[in-house]
Amino acid sequence: MSMTSLDPTAPTPHAVQPQAGAPQWSLLAITAHPDDEARIIGGTLAKYAAEGVTTSILCATRGERGSRGDPPLCSPEELPAFRERELREACTILGLRNLRLLQYRDGELPTAEPEKIIGEILRAFEEWQPQVVITFGPEGRSRHPDHIAIHRFASVAFQQAKGPAAPAKLYYMAFPQSVREVISPRFPGVPDEAISLTLDVSPWLDLKRRAIAAHRTQARPPFAHLPEARRWEILSREYYILAESRLPVRPEAEHDLFDGLPALTARSHG
Numbered sequence: 001m002s003m004t005s006l007d008p009t010a011p012t013p014h015a016v017q018p019q020a021g022a023p024q025w026s027l028l029a030i031t032a033h034p035d036d037e038a039r040i041i042g043g044t045l046a047k048y049a050a051e052g053v054t055t056s057i058l059c060a061t062r063g064e065r066g067s068r069g070d071p072p073l074c075s076p077e078e079l080p081a082f083r084e085r086e087l088r089e090a091c092t093i094l095g096l097r098n099l100r101l102l103q104y105r106d107g108e109l110p111t112a113e114p115e116k117i118i119g120e121i122l123r124a125f126e127e128w129q130p131q132v133v134i135t136f137g138p139e140g141r142s143r144h145p146d147h148i149a150i151h152r153f154a155s156v157a158f159q160q161a162k163g164p165a166a167p168a169k170l171y172y173m174a175f176p177q178s179v180r181e182v183i184s185p186r187f188p189g190v191p192d193e194a195i196s197l198t199l200d201v202s203p204w205l206d207l208k209r210r211a212i213a214a215h216r217t218q219a220r221p222p223f224a225h226l227p228e229a230r231r232w233e234i235l236s237r238e239y240y241i242l243a244e245s246r247l248p249v250r251p252e253a254e255h256d257l258f259d260g261l262p263a264l265t266a267r268s269h270g
């Protein structure tokens with residue numbers, strides 16, 4: 001299959017344009033690999049899309065060093081395009097409006113030219129005007145060097161953003177220590193008290209499950225060593241640390257990624 005027909009800047013086919021002139025709630029997740037969005041924050045993305053928020057993903061690589069499936073579903077040469085299709089399918093399931101894939105190679109993000117990738121992230125801020133940005137925390141979720149690298153670039157981009165395109169809040173995806181202990185010591189956790197916001201995404205668990213399954217080359221389910229019921233119980237909560245905020249006041253307790261932001265359009269709470 002050819003990569004030339006794939007325009008990495010094109011919106012996903014299901015894209016719906018917002019009403020002209022209407023202010024929009026906008027949420028951007030900055031990830032490293034196809035499937036990060038489904039496995040880690042799929043419930044959050046589905047929830048906010050269902051509530052009418054413009055949800056977008058900026059994914060830095062096509063995950064070409066990942067599994068091809070067992071048995072393999074494609075050749076090594078086909079894997080980047082194959083995983084891009086899986087990602088687009090997952091985005092459609094989650095109701096995402098925008099997807100942009102950057103041209104970095106899986107495993108090589110730590111050597112990306114900082115100015116270039118930070119500029120690409122700043123451009124996404126300008127185009128999509130997210131009030132809220134989500135990315136990896138400094139521990140990179142699983143200590144993956146690409147996750148740690150995109151954490152650094154996204155955090156610097158947030159700090160450098162100026163004017164109306166500057167997002168108001170930056171959140172890191174996190175794993176509380178108490179959850180990590182039941183999953184695996186392989187995953188670094190953060191102290192439970194450092195978590196700012198826990199989202200119960202159980203109403204969107206089926207969409208998350210389908211989005212995870214769309215990544216057919218990455219067939220091993222998350223936390224596969226746990227009994228299935230326990231696994232989905234863990235996947236029904238997604239955890240965040242509020243890392244940066246431009247809001248004048250930080251809410252004492254956070255219940256929503258958009259807490260503390262001035263009201264724009266009405267959002268339906270699912």
Ligand SMILES: [Zn+2]
Pocket residue numbers: 032033036144147
């Ligand atoms: Zn990843």
